[in-house]
Amino acid sequence: MYLYLMIKAENIVKKFDDLEVLKNVSLTISEKEIVSIVGASGAGKTTLLQILGTLEKSTEPKRYNTTINIAGQDITKMKDAELSKFRNENIGFIFQFHQLLPEFNALENICIPAFIKKTKKSEAENRAKELMSYLGLSNRLTHKPNQLSGGEQQRVAVARALINQPKIVFADEPSGNLDSKNAEELHELFFKLRDEFGQTFVIVTHNEELANMTDRKLVMADGLFQTEM
Numbered sequence: 001m002y003l004y005l006m007i008k009a010e011n012i013v014k015k016f017d018d019l020e021v022l023k024n025v026s027l028t029i030s031e032k033e034i035v036s037i038v039g040a041s042g043a044g045k046t047t048l049l050q051i052l053g054t055l056e057k058s059t060e061p062k063r064y065n066t067t068i069n070i071a072g073q074d075i076t077k078m079k080d081a082e083l084s085k086f087r088n089e090n091i092g093f094i095f096q097f098h099q100l101l102p103e104f105n106a107l108e109n110i111c112i113p114a115f116i117k118k119t120k121k122s123e124a125e126n127r128a129k130e131l132m133s134y135l136g137l138s139n140r141l142t143h144k145p146n147q148l149s150g151g152e153q154q155r156v157a158v159a160r161a162l163i164n165q166p167k168i169v170f171a172d173e174p175s176g177n178l179d180s181k182n183a184e185e186l187h188e189l190f191f192k193l194r195d196e197f198g199q200t201f202v203i204v205t206h207n208e209e210l211a212n213m214t215d216r217k218l219v220m221a222d223g224l225f226q227t228e229m
Contacts, residue, residue: 006031006168006200007052008069014047014223015059021047023223024064031167034194034201036211039220045204046172048220052202053170054078054087071167088116092161092199096173098153100145100160106132106152107141110159117164124163131159135189151182158189168200169193175207187213 007029014022022044029035037045050056051068054075058066061076068075071090078086092113100109107128114124132138135155145153154174161169171190175183187210190201203214211217219226 004031004072005029005069006033006071007202009052009067011064011066012048012051012068013059013064013066014044014051014056021223022051022058025223025225027218027225029200029202031200032194032198033216034190034203034214035216035218036203036205036214037218037220038205038208038211039226043220044223045220049170049172049202049204053091053093054083055093088113089164090167092164092166092169094154094157094161094169094171094174096176098145098157098177100153100156102145105142105144106137106148106156109145109156110163113160114163119164127163128159131162132156135159149182150178151185154178154182154186155189158186158193162193162197162199165197166199168202171201171203171205173205174203175205175210183207183210 005028007027010026012022012025013020025048037048039045047056051058052070058068058076066076073086075083075086107125110128110131111124114127129141132141135158137152137155137159140148140152148156175186178186193199194201203210205211
């Protein structure tokens with residue numbers, strides 16, 4: 001049973017000059033829910049994910065009466081410094097191309113969000129090692145990204161997303177760069193993480209298998225939701 005709404009967004013508009021990418025999009029997502037967003041390229045999925053994840057801002061929120069409540073806080077009213085702190089403490093991100101820093105090893109990459117939060121080095125490293133053990137990466141602590149397989153890199157990225165124990169994880173095409181076996185393992189991992197750690201997941205994907213596994217599938221076309229399942 002879901003306890004409360006993790007996300008409640010109303011009237012999200014995003015314009016780039018004359019191009020309207022998102023057209024008054026509204027949605028609600030409950031705590032511990034896993035929701036997928038699907039649709040053709042250019043439908044507005046990634047833009048919506050970036051706005052919900054505080055990486056982008058909606059267009060003129062006052063004019064369009066936009067509200068975006070995440071974990072009970074309206075992010076449209078936050079100033080940049082406050083938004084950065086909120087993002088670091090409450091949100092995790094998983095991207096298609098991992099975005100690992102090549103000069104750092106796996107353990108260091110995972111610890112970066114914790115260091116930004118000013119977590120003690122020993123505490124951050126202990127938490128990172130726990131996550132690496134949980135994800136089957138204990139023998140990869142000192143390996144740099146170019147020494148890891150694609151599946152291992154993505155699991156390092158998952159551990160990095162979880163290091164600060166975020167309330168919500170946003171994933172943009174998380175299995176798009178993986179072979180079918182690693183993709184299947186990653187998909188199953190999301191549900192395991194939800195059950196064990198209580199995270200909410202919002203996943204943009206072209207992978208129909210993953211989309212059909214989720215609690216709800218939202219279909220976007222031309223900047224709007226078409227159907228909800």
